[in-house]
Amino acid sequence: CPLHGRVGCTTPDRSSVAELLNGLTGSYERVGGADGPGGAAAELLHGLTAALACLIREAFAHVTDAGAHTVERLLRGVVRWADAVNATGRLPYGQLRLAAQYAQVAGRLRMERGQSGVAMAWFGHGLRWADAAQDAEARATLLSDMSTLVRLDGDAASMLGYAQAIGAVDAKRRWMTTLADLYQARAYALSHDADACRRHIAMARRRFARLDDRDRLEAPWLSGAEGVLRLESAIGGALRDLAAATGERAVARRAIEATARSYALLPPVMRSTRLLLTLRLADSWACAGDPVAAVTLAHPVVEEAVHARELMITVELRGLHDRLAGRWGDLPEVREYRERVRGASE
CATH class of the missing domain: 1.10.220 (Annexin V; domain 1)
Incomplete structure (x- = not known):
């Protein structure tokens, strides 16, 4: 929750959430100014958080135009609400945190459609909102997506820059430095630097093995089987990229092993x-x-x-x-x- 952290807030019932979200995406008069529709600011933030979780699950299973449209429609409502709060002289902290998260999902959905320019624009907005709210977790994950986007465009230098920036967000958070190593490994693979690629793969494995409770709380997707899946998938991708660049078949066999480990952990x-x-x-x-x-x-x-x-x-x-x-x-x-x-x- 952007207001209460991980205490397990109660989500309003579905009909109340629908009414609140309809008010948010309507005209300014319907939004109700800085306090949200009907003055229910906390309930609206809770509803938006729950809605985002549902939208992420839906997008995870199947990318649709309707899902992308819904994410962007709600995001624009959140931004308009944040502007209303800001106009009163208060920092729209909760709204900015939510806006950064919605922008990340909007950017990912645009990226999946090959709309790189729009995706990068959403990521850039999300990064700005995350910085304004001092949300280090959102900053790190947005930089990860920006690194992925430029990799798909074949820009190894920009990918490396974004990857290094992930580690600079907070060097004390091992999940962030683990991500930084994984993305740097892929960047160095694209630039044919085998030694640097292997070095960052080894560091990512070491840091992943040392993730603590704080890391698992902030990045639950790096915990348990899902975490191993993501680690091995990223390593397999880096090794495959390196094998394609260098022609080394031994590296390709290591890519097969890592990718097969990741594949074996995939849920249906x-x-x-x-x-x-x-x-x-x-x-x-x-x-x-x-x-x-x-x-x-x-x-x-x-x-x-x-x-x-x-x-x-x-x-x-x-x-x-x-x-x-x-x-x-x-x-x-x-x-x-x-x-x-x-x-x-x-």
Whole structure:
């Protein structure tokens, strides 16, 4: 909760939340000025927090235009509310914290659609609001998303800059320095610096093993099986990128091992992540010099991957396709795979 932290606030009932949110996204008169609709500021903040959790779960399972529209509509209402509070001479602390979180989700949804400019704009706004509210956690995660976005554009230098900035938010928070190492590893892989990539992977593993209760409270998604899943996925991605850049098959085999560990921990609801990791695993086999294994893994998901709307899946599919076609285009299994991709694209 942006007002009360992690004490377990009571969420208003669903009908009350709907009424509050409708008031928030209406005209200024309906918003009710600085105190929110009907003066129910705390209840509205609680409702917005609960709504965001639901929207994140929905986006996690399936990216939709309706979900993205809802996030941005509510975000604009929160910003308008923050402006009303600010006009009274008070710091809109709770509103700014929520705005930063909503901006992050809005940016991610735009990023998944390949709308890099709009995504970066939302991330930039979110970073500004997080700074105004002195929200270090939001700052670190927004910088993580900005690092991912420039990686998808192939900008290794900018990715490294954002990755280093994550660690500079608070060097005493191990979850932040762990993230910084993981993102730096991927940045160095893109710039073909094998030694630096390996060094940051090793540091990320050490720091991850030393996460404490505060880290797990602030970044619960780095706890337990989900945390291992995210760690191994990031390491697998960095090693695959490095193998693709250097041609080292031993590195590709390490990418296979890390990605397979991550894949084994996926819950059924994470369908998009399962598809992404399947393609990455196939690409790692291609980097390891086994195109038949790569094609065998990719075959069952070709149609789904071709029609996926998520940019990261499209990037993974493109990398796999280019690698197979460039090195083993005359292999019968690869020719058949390319025909399937072509057929699914028509």
